[in-house]
Amino acid sequence: MDVTISQSRVEGRVRAPPSKSYTHRAILAAGYGDEAVVSDPLVSADTRATMRAVEAFGGSVDRSGDDARLEIEGFDGRPEVPDDVVDCANSGTTTRLVTACGALADGLCVFTGDDSLRSRPQGPLLDAIDQLGGRAESTRGNGQAPLVVGGDTGGGRVSIPGDVSSQYITALLMAGAVTEEGIEIDLETELKSAPYVDITLEVLRDFGVEAERTAEGFTVPGGQSYDPTGGEYAVPGDFSSMSYLLAAGAVAAADGEAVVVEGARPSAQGDSAIVGILESMGAAVEWDREAGEITVPRASLSGTTVDVGDTPDLLPTIAALGAVADGDTVIENCEHVRYKETDRVSAMAEELEKLGASVTEERDRLTVHGGESDLVGARVDGRADHRIVMSLSVAGLVADGDTVIEGGEHVDVSFPDFFDALESLGVDVERAE
Numbered sequence: 001m002d003v004t005i006s007q008s009r010v011e012g013r014v015r016a017p018p019s020k021s022y023t024h025r026a027i028l029a030a031g032y033g034d035e036a037v038v039s040d041p042l043v044s045a046d047t048r049a050t051m052r053a054v055e056a057f058g059g060s061v062d063r064s065g066d067d068a069r070l071e072i073e074g075f076d077g078r079p080e081v082p083d084d085v086v087d088c089a090n091s092g093t094t095t096r097l098v099t100a101c102g103a104l105a106d107g108l109c110v111f112t113g114d115d116s117l118r119s120r121p122q123g124p125l126l127d128a129i130d131q132l133g134g135r136a137e138s139t140r141g142n143g144q145a146p147l148v149v150g151g152d153t154g155g156g157r158v159s160i161p162g163d164v165s166s167q168y169i170t171a172l173l174m175a176g177a178v179t180e181e182g183i184e185i186d187l188e189t190e191l192k193s194a195p196y197v198d199i200t201l202e203v204l205r206d207f208g209v210e211a212e213r214t215a216e217g218f219t220v221p222g223g224q225s226y227d228p229t230g231g232e233y234a235v236p237g238d239f240s241s242m243s244y245l246l247a248a249g250a251v252a253a254a255d256g257e258a259v260v261v262e263g264a265r266p267s268a269q270g271d272s273a274i275v276g277i278l279e280s281m282g283a284a285v286e287w288d289r290e291a292g293e294i295t296v297p298r299a300s301l302s303g304t305t306v307d308v309g310d311t312p313d314l315l316p317t318i319a320a321l322g323a324v325a326d327g328d329t330v331i332e333n334c335e336h337v338r339y340k341e342t343d344r345v346s347a348m349a350e351e352l353e354k355l356g357a358s359v360t361e362e363r364d365r366l367t368v369h370g371g372e373s374d375l376v377g378a379r380v381d382g383r384a385d386h387r388i389v390m391s392l393s394v395a396g397l398v399a400d401g402d403t404v405i406e407g408g409e410h411v412d413v414s415f416p417d418f419f420d421a422l423e424s425l426g427v428d429v430e431r432a433e
């Protein structure tokens, strides 16, 4: 679907969608348990993939009502061998988290997904399962899905790199809790995307599961059960999704007006760093943490330097902001951002250039030379990647004329109502099937 964004001013209140990361974990945690309710979940293409996997392992997910509550019956620590191949669609989180779960099954599970998913790295997780005595293979022998996993793994000690994906650690911690022995994880390198493991530790704690950081990495004792306090788990708002709304306010709020984003209660999400990043670029952001509201008026932005080691999903947003700001915006420590739905470092460099921005791409650094020329509307490729689509939409608010973004439907992965949210803020959005 092509989406056309016209140069627009924005104002008003908008609610952030629930967190994708928390929703995935809560659904799977409920699956590992006996039964639980997940309230305020994100229902999107990616989280539906995790729901399907829980069902494939023998659980059930009741979405009746208005999707405000998921009633989940779990498989109680013993995943069944799925009747069929499990389709993880576009979701890296689903793939990694359910792969470790599949290693507990008494038989073989097959996990696959779309073209993008089947090009993402899974090798270190397969190797870890192998170290635990399970069976884990890539059908093409290239460390990518389709994956065949099983072996009734009982736990143990693994050594794994931390600089490819933190999701491997999350996957092992979640599965390790229901193994006999538990799992000790030794990190071979520095951990990238570390706050996502903090989210995992928070969700595990809320489901009554003990796990912790150690000098070498992480540890989770075995023989535990998943059971949230009061049988219910509430998902907080998503700061990665919020980043587009906040950026929209900073680049395009009407004179004397602001964008107010609701659902912004503090949590373990590293992507709440977007607030400080906007401030460092000159925006007068106000965050009422108790009310969970962030207010952003338009600002004359200037370039900044950001290390995205902890916050890879903010790279596209920061790159779009950099294209509007004056001076250089330097995004450092970003090699792992190349292993996402697409290579987001290249994708943002190439697509922002189509809008007239000047960008220098290096393996581990992206520099956007803002202020050299005004952005001009053009046809850009969303690369079938929700975050590229949403970030280019932010740039489109400022570009002179119309910006046509190909593949707008991919926002369904994490923020299905994204274009409705923009419209509610006053953006002129046209969707062509």
Ligand SMILES: O=C(O)C1=C[C@@H](OP(=O)(O)O)[C@@H](O)[C@H](O)C1
Residues within 6 Å of the ligand: 020, 021, 022, 093, 164, 165, 166, 167, 170, 192, 193, 196, 312, 313, 336
């Ligand atoms: O665990 C999670 O919920 C996520 C971890 C991050 O991935 P990596 O750990 O692969 O960097 C992030 O990019 C992704 O969107 C969600």
Ligand SMILES: C=C(OP(=O)(O)O)C(=O)O
Residues within 6 Å of the ligand: 046, 090, 091, 092, 093, 094, 313, 340, 341, 387, 414
């Ligand atoms: C990389 C992302 O998700 P996943 O790894 O789950 O595909 C994302 O949402 O930006």
